[in-house]
Amino acid sequence: MKNDTIDREVVDVLIAGGSIAGAAAAAALSKLGLSILIVEPGPAPGRRLAGELIHPPGIEGLCELGLLDENEPLGSAVSGFAIFPANQGEESDCMILPYGESKGKLRCGMAIEHTLLKEHLLERVATFPGVSTRIGSRVTAMEGEGPFVAVVSSADGDTRVEARLILGADGPMSQMRKMVGISHVTQRYSGMMGAEVEEKYLPHAGYGNIFLNPVGVAYAYAIGGGRARIMFEVLRDADPKESIRTHLSFFPDSLREAVEQNMDENKPLAAANYCIIPEASVKSNFALVGDARGCCHPLTASGITAAVKDALILRDSLMETKRGDQFNFNAALRRFSRICGRLQLTRRTLAEELREAFLSQTPSDLLLNQCIFSYWRKSANGRMRSMELLSMLDSSIYSLAVQYALVALHVFRLFPRWAKEKKLSAWFMGVFKLFSKSLEFQHTALTQWLKA
Ligand SMILES: Cc1cc2nc3c(=O)[nH]c(=O)nc-3n(C[C@H](O)[C@H](O)[C@H](O)COP(=O)(O)OP(=O)(O)OC[C@H]3O[C@@H](n4cnc5c(N)ncnc54)[C@H](O)[C@@H]3O)c2cc1C
Structure with missing residues (x-):
């Protein structure tokens, strides 16, 4: 009725x-x-x-x-990512990944x-x-x-x-x-906790600062008005306080102190990280x-x-x-x-591979992690292509497959380091996983191309 x-x-x-x-x-x-x-x-x-x-x-x-109007900036300009690897021995310097150029002009993102x-x-x-x-x-x-x-x-x-x-x-x-x-299929990965500090404490203002460490990923970027957002990942079953302490131990001193003060005075914001596939x-x-x-x-x-x-x-x-x-x-x-x-497949696959490489502690994921940084350090073109995929300027699974293969080839450059550390069987297992994944991506790219 x-x-x-x-x-x-x-x-x-x-x-x-x-x-x-x-x-x-x-x-x-x-x-x-x-x-x-x-x-x-x-x-x-x-x-x-x-x-x-x-x-x-x-x-x-x-x-x-x-x-949006380019002349009416609501937030803060972002030129790319500044990535701090967790612990790569002598090669632990921050990696700058700029967005690159378009028509001779630097491309710019924004955080609002x-x-x-x-x-x-x-x-x-x-x-x-x-x-x-x-x-x-x-x-x-x-x-x-x-x-x-x-x-x-x-x-x-x-x-x-x-x-x-x-x-x-x-x-x-x-x-x-x-x-x-x-x-839909849902997978809950982790939680996220956030704080706000003054932008002046960021190690690379103008970039999305990403700190990688074994308890998750932490982000720090300016959001306009002289302020910066800080986010910490808290993995499932982890103690939030302990996680945040570990995250902070990877921060530069002044940023760490500013975040600690903010968190003492304010309740942190929270969210959950999911992968959802309808x-x-x-x-x-x-x-x-x-x-x-x-x-x-x-x-x-x-x-x-x-x-x-x-x-x-x-x-x-x-x-x-x-x-x-x-x-x-x-x-x-x-x-x-x-x-x-198609776009979502590339985006999801990239996020999933990076999450495994940066967070998982298995030997093959560690090898992938080191291959990624080795690739970025050695190749300006590799840094640019990676940012094109990360920023969705390029959403082709074929490009992802090519980049993955180029990253995987760095296993050979890393061989002496793994041999010196007496981790050869782990290296071989890692090589097997990386190359079979690489073939899997080539296969997906080919199937998609045939379907199209
Ligand atoms: C911790 C965290 C960090 C992130 N960082 C980034 C980042 O840095 N960059 C980035 O690009 N993305 C990031 N994301 C993802 C980003 O937040 C989302 O992709 C984006 O907000 C999605 O927008 P949306 O409009 O699809 O959904 P939402 O922003 O979730 O909006 C959904 C809207 O639907 C309304 N609604 C709900 N139910 C109904 C109903 N029954 N009828 C009508 N309306 C309804 C809600 O009120 C809400 O306004 C992050 C996500 C998380 C969790």
Whole structure:
């Protein structure tokens, strides 16, 4: 009975979630003249840590969509990564990985305080033609077997919204995914704790500082206004206090003291790190974007860039499949799913390999870790290609396979060191694993190429 009495509304596109993925998708689709409704419940109680560092393709995408203005810097410019290896004996110097150049100009990313970024994007997109926002509302049900109709609930009651396209931009723990029956695989890696200090304590201001050590990864980067974000990974079953003490022991003295003081005075922010792989990213008139479409370990800091790319790919897919003045949503979603699936595979595989190399303590992962640093030290081109993959400028699994093979070849350079340390059997095991992984990647790249 209730269903017959609730309000009914019709739009071209309904977007559940008004954070980064939702705002970027709305901006992209607004350019196509579609009517768009963004439904956003509003800030969840208690601030949590989330993405802030955005690679150049993400910044360029946000500028292209009209959501960011290069002349109105909201945060702090980022020129690449400064990576501090845990313990590589004589070769423990910080490794600088710049983003490289585009048209003779240095590419630049940006780090923006998460809540500020989210609010800015939503405010900006609400002024775009055809876009309306409903804050304080959420999608609570998806009716039908497809095409789906969404039920939007707020304090004023429920509305049934019919849309040609419904986007689930509701984050990694997406309820939309569940409502339409898309299952997923989840792996929880670790937790993250964060603090804020003054930017002047960063060893390499202007870079995303990454400290690698056996208890996880720690990040430090400027977020604008003279402030810097510090994040520590806390592995599963580890004692947070003990982990943070270990992380801090790898920091330069002045940064360590500043963080200790901040943590004495303030409650740290927290978050969890997951890898989530949904079984599909589209179903009938429904598609997932951003973290709802899948997420991985934040080591590569690529979640926001991926969300912006989703929006651009969706827009291009609709344009590409348009016949006359009619959009072909089905064909567009198939194209979107195919292209995003490829990007996500590369992004997830890269994050997974780096996580294993940097965190796992098995001999083969240690060998991979040393090969990566050896490769970066010896090859400027290798540093550039790695950053192209990390920043999603290059999302081809083929490029990843080539880079992996080039990294693996450094096992031979490391042979004398492992022989001197009497670890030859571990070296042989490591070589076997690296080369079989390398073949696996070549195979995946070839299969994908044949499919394409
Ligand atoms: C610790 C940590 C560090 C990270 N660091 C980085 C980094 O440096 N760089 C980077 O690029 N990425 C990073 N990420 C990833 C990044 O935070 C995410 O990729 C990004 O926030 C995803 O944005 P989103 O819009 O998809 O989802 P979210 O930001 O999670 O937004 C989902 C939105 O959906 C809304 N919502 C929820 N349910 C409903 C519903 N039923 N109906 C309507 N709306 C709903 C929520 O209120 C929320 O606003 C990090 C992640 C973590 C956990």
